[in-house]
Amino acid sequence: MKFPRNEQEEVEGQVMKIYKESSPALETLFEWAYINHVAWSLAIVFLGLIFWLSVALVNAENQRNALLTKQCMDPVFKTELDKKCLRTVQSREHWWQHLTYALTNLSPAK
Numbered sequence: 001m002k003f004p005r006n007e008q009e010e011v012e013g014q015v016m017k018i019y020k021e022s023s024p025a026l027e028t029l030f031e032w033a034y035i036n037h038v039a040w041s042l043a044i045v046f047l048g049l050i051f052w053l054s055v056a057l058v059n060a061e062n063q064r065n066a067l068l069t070k071q072c073m074d075p076v077f078k079t080e081l082d083k084k085c086l087r088t089v090q091s092r093e094h095w096w097q098h099l100t101y102a103l104t105n106l107s108p109a110k
Helices: 007-022 033-068 083-088 095-104
Strands: none
Touching: 033 083, 033 095
């Protein structure tokens, strides 16, 4: 340990000690940063899952409504379904109509 030679060095030493105490500890500075990454990663994964499930729900409701309104009946065999039509049919005008109907009507109409 150095011994100060005069008062100015002693004052400087105290200022440097205060500065050193006020500076962040580098070993704990980034200790909790990974928690934000986990939270944001989970949020992105769950938003992707919600988007994927919404797309699947819209497609299922589109096909269910087409089957209910008999839009995809086979023109030759009246009791059969046209599967190509079922993949490409638009039974309502917009996708959000399928989504709102599927989310608001949880059980089939009687």
